[in-house]
Amino acid sequence: MNYHIAVGLNDIENRLEHLVEGAFGRFSRKGIQPSEIGKKLSRHMELEKRIGVRGPLVPNDYLVALSSSDWHSLSDIATALNSELLALVQQTAKEHRYKFVGFPALRIEIDEDLPRGTFAIESRYIEDPDYLGHLYLEMPNGLRVPITEKTITVGRLPSCAVVIDDPKISRNHAEISLNKDGVVTLRDLESTNGTKVNGRRISQISVDDGDVIEFGVVRIKIGRQ
Numbered sequence: 001m002n003y004h005i006a007v008g009l010n011d012i013e014n015r016l017e018h019l020v021e022g023a024f025g026r027f028s029r030k031g032i033q034p035s036e037i038g039k040k041l042s043r044h045m046e047l048e049k050r051i052g053v054r055g056p057l058v059p060n061d062y063l064v065a066l067s068s069s070d071w072h073s074l075s076d077i078a079t080a081l082n083s084e085l086l087a088l089v090q091q092t093a094k095e096h097r098y099k100f101v102g103f104p105a106l107r108i109e110i111d112e113d114l115p116r117g118t119f120a121i122e123s124r125y126i127e128d129p130d131y132l133g134h135l136y137l138e139m140p141n142g143l144r145v146p147i148t149e150k151t152i153t154v155g156r157l158p159s160c161a162v163v164i165d166d167p168k169i170s171r172n173h174a175e176i177s178l179n180k181d182g183v184v185t186l187r188d189l190e191s192t193n194g195t196k197v198n199g200r201r202i203s204q205i206s207v208d209d210g211d212v213i214e215f216g217v218v219r220i221k222i223g224r225q
Contacts, residue, residue: 032070032119034081041085042092044121049098058093059123060100065111066119079163082108087143094142102128103146131225135184135209137162137176138221146225147184152176154215155189168193168216176207184222186213193217 041062050057064085066074074081086106093100102125111120130148137145137152145152145162153160155173164173170191177185187204188195196214197205207213209224 031073031117032066034074034077034084037064037081037119037121038085038088040119041088041121044123045089045092045098046096048123052099054099056096056098057101057125058098059125060102060104061124061126062089062104062106063122064106064108064119065114065122066108067114067116068110068112069116070114070119071108071110078108082106083143084141087139087141090144091142100131102126102131103148104144134225136223136225137213138223140218140220144223147176147178150178155191164215164218166216166218169218173215184208191215 041064044062045058048059062085085108086104089104089106092098093104105126114120135147137147139145139162149161152162153172153175154162154164154169155171156164156166156169157171160172170189170193172189173191174186174188174195177187179185184207185204186195186197186202186207188202193216194201196202197207197211199212199214207222209222211222213220213222
């Protein structure tokens with residue numbers, strides 16, 4: 001999965017509204033608006049929460065079903081929309097102190113039975129015993145990217161695992177690797193504006209909970225579940 005980070009907008013709901021502006025100004029106002037999906041998704045989490053031993057639990061796997069017409073209207077921003085909705089799930093959980101039983105995930109699919117202008121949200125609990133204890137990257141938009149893959153690439157290229165849409169970020173800016181012992185290493189890929197950890201420019205370094213990484217002007221925190 002790719003994670004798309006748009007720099008310069010701080011509020012998730014505002015970013016959802018901005019997805020249909022600028023380059024996407026041709027989007028029809030008669031169809032589904034991203035902000036509508038976001039509001040219903042937050043409400044869905046509240047309705048589906050359960051009381052657990054460690055506090056309120058919410059589903060960690062979400063499906064947003066769109067009509068065929070709405071899907072095609074939103075197809076140009078599908079990757080960004082998916083990323084922002086997942087960030088909304090994580091931010092809502094953080095604000096309300098909801099707990100997950102596994103890594104949060106969200107996908108958007110077509111439902112041919114849905115008429116234009118309508119959508120549906122489904123969710124489920126998928127328990128993952130490896131969820132607690134893992135490090136994650138906390139993005140400027142609140143999205144948490146679990147460090148569970150052997151290598152996570154960061155840069156402007158669409159092929160990167162974490163795509164940061166900022167001209168000061170190199171096409172292939174850096175990579176984060178996880179070894180068999182659970183050690184996470186950050187390596188700068190000779191980027192133009194460099195990579196810093198806790199304010200110091202690095203070429204390669206091990207990172208852990210609490211460290212702050214700077215890719216150009218983008219600050220990303222390392223956290224632990």
